[in-house]
Amino acid sequence: NAGVTQTPKFRILKIGQSMTLQCTQDMNHNYMYWYRQDPGMGLKLIYYSVGAGITDKGEVPNGYNVSRSTTEDFPLRLELAAPSQTSVYFCASSYYVGGDRGFGPGTRLTVT
């Protein structure tokens, strides 16, 4: 299994641009998550999904959107990028609530 994969690894956006961060897992996990990590800080939950077609907000959802049309994919959409969204974004998955979380390698995003 490849586990959790994320693309792209790095991206630079200009203020106001939009982009989609891709996340895919091949472990048939029901639960998927998006986190952001600002410099020197722990990770904060943006959105999560408990299964295809179901998503919910985390601690810091403003400025982001998600969708979950399949079990495998959980893309994160940034609309109208702002400098405050400069961060490293991690996707994670688990088989059940309370289960072991596996994390992807992260996407480093800079908004200038």
Added chain:
Amino acid sequence: GIQVEQSPPDLILQEGANSTLRCNFSDSVNNLQWFHQNPWGQLINLFYIPSGTKQNGRLSATTVATERYSLLYISSSQTTDSGVYFCAVEETSGSRLTFGEGTQLTVNP
């Protein structure tokens, strides 16, 4: 929401030394994980340990769920152990993993 406190915030060791990192949490949990974030930013899952004790080579962890804390032990530290160690917990009532602020470990040769 649940509060997660890690200590110490920073730790500097000489290679070969042992260390103990602590994680306190404010509510009952059904998931507790220890992660190592290496200097390249990669998050490595060390332990899934909502209760009990586990060992993996030079690392071991103990969670005492009834007293709401977990300990990560690193023995015979190596320079490659450097990085940030995060504790993350999930409340029994929710499906969100909440991270502590981490312990920055530096192991000098």
